[in-house]
Amino acid sequence: xxxxxxxxxxxxxxxxxxxxxxxxxxxxxxxxxxxxxxxxxxxxxxxxxxxxxxxxxxxxxxxxxx
Numbered sequence: 001x002x003x004x005x006x007x008x009x010x011x012x013x014x015x016x017x018x019x020x021x022x023x024x025x026x027x028x029x030x031x032x033x034x035x036x037x038x039x040x041x042x043x044x045x046x047x048x049x050x051x052x053x054x055x056x057x058x059x060x061x062x063x064x065x066x
Contacts, residue, residue: 009053016040017048027054 012033016024026036037051 009055011054012037012051013054014040014049014051016044017050023047 009030011027011029013025013027014033014037015022015026024040026033028036033051037049040049
């Protein structure tokens, strides 16, 4: 049996959606992303706001930024 090791993501990607279009996209460390997500939910109460984990490589650059 193979054991998998999960590494917790140190950053999160927060996006605000207008239908299928992203109108805001922000990646930050977990604490700052939580604050940003809360602010976006207040500002855009009728829009969908998502927050997804982002893995960071050894240099500290989020995987999605490359």
